[in-house]
Amino acid sequence: MTDAEPAVADRAALADERETGLRASRVSRMIGGRLILDGVTVAPRTGETIGLLGPNGSGKSTLLRLLSGVLTPSSGVVTLDGLPLARTARRSAARRVAAVEQNAHTQTELTVRDVVALGRIPHRRAWAPMSAADLAAVAAALERAGLTDLADRSWHTLSGGERQRAQIARALAQEPTELLLDEPTNHLDIQYQLDLMELVAGLPVTTVIAMHDLNLAAMYCDRLVVLRGGRVVTEGTPDAVLTPSLIGEVYGVRAEVDAGPGYPVIRFLR
Template identity: 75%
Template sequence: MSSLHADRVVRRVGGRTVVDGVTLALRPGETIGLLGPNGSGKSTLLRLLAGVLAPAAGVVTLDGRPLVEVGRRATARRVATVEQHADTQTELTVRDVVALGRIPHRRAWSPPTAADTAAVTEALARTGLTGRAGQSWHTLSGGERQRAQIARALAQEPLELLLDEPTNHLDIQHQLDLLELVASLPVTTVIALHDLNLAAMYCDRLLVLSEGRAVAEGTPAEVLTPGFIEQVYGVRAEVTHDVGHPVIRFLRPAAPDGSPPNRSVTSDAPTGH
């Protein structure tokens, strides 16, 4: 059962409020899409949920206890994160990278246990990386590196998984492959995304941030309306429905003389599974 809950959390950086009174309760097994323009506070909210950052006001709780009381190590046994970018100068194999997910479960300098080995093996298998286990991390493609980071997170055996724009810099096929993988995982997921069509296809619920504040929450069909997209993103769009989810088609700005545009554009994602 997921019981990670942010209650009216606030985070300030350099005198500027970057997250302003946001509340989010995770429901077991759901995939929540975190949307909003650049600088809206998505990454900061994910770090608050993970306990990496502490709120200036409000509280994040896990099983009813504030994360500061739960402690970083215990939180990491339950909540796993996948950042936008991951790199290392150290020469590591894919298995080495995935094994990093077992650190919260081990004492310092202790050798891996049978449970550690089993968790790493299962994470590699679930992400389709068993055949790459002995390969150098530096030889992986961008999509494979993202899968390895998800495998590392799964090795933590979390109940909650937080992903910060994991599809950035991936081509369309790898975006879809990655989100199909995430949607199949037996965890509760919060995923920050830019592509509204991907969010509509793969998320059960959306939370939209603008200037640090939550401005909408609901199903993709409830949230992704033409008026709301224009309000938050400043662009015009047409919204239709296909296979049970909204499909967004963005409209070009009107010509300087006020005449209507003659073409529309969609986001990079296809409109169906």
């Protein structure tokens, strides 16, 4: 090997410096012969909260499933620290990437604490008991999600909003560096929506979150990616993206956008 040829380890280190975290590069996905996503790129910066916006059927949930590794791209690539996610060991990826989908169901009789403890599976050996670190992570996640008092309740007795908060807590117990959320504020009262978004935006993780509420997205997201028909229409800061013309083009509604306290405020018109 000559001086001009860096060692494999050196090349990997250089790649990590150039590209860290989770990203999708020109990903497309065909489902049932239909193109659901078409050449989408999402490259979150470390610690950033990105909001995925767009009407139903625009491809937001599919993009999140590609980022989580549940689906594989028909073309393009999803990478974690510059390496294809598909070639990353599942346990290693699961320690880094946590996903919360819109609806979660189980027929098993579990307590809220049991559900949250599922987030520790990637950190434990098979059949190994919970360690002190596992128990501490579960307790911290329950507290962050405001579920400590419900920890011993049956999952099946929870309301829809409480179940969603339990799933958030399960993801937090995973202690991820990358968090993927699909409509996490669904079924939540307004106060819980605000509390949840405050929690998510304040976490020391990189977050990609699919949303319908434009005002919540404006308040809590650092950057927005707007999808329509499986393609990216635009991306940028909430101030740059959420304009009356963009809202009219993508959602087909009239709106006024005013300057709020550090973020735009959208008012829809009849």
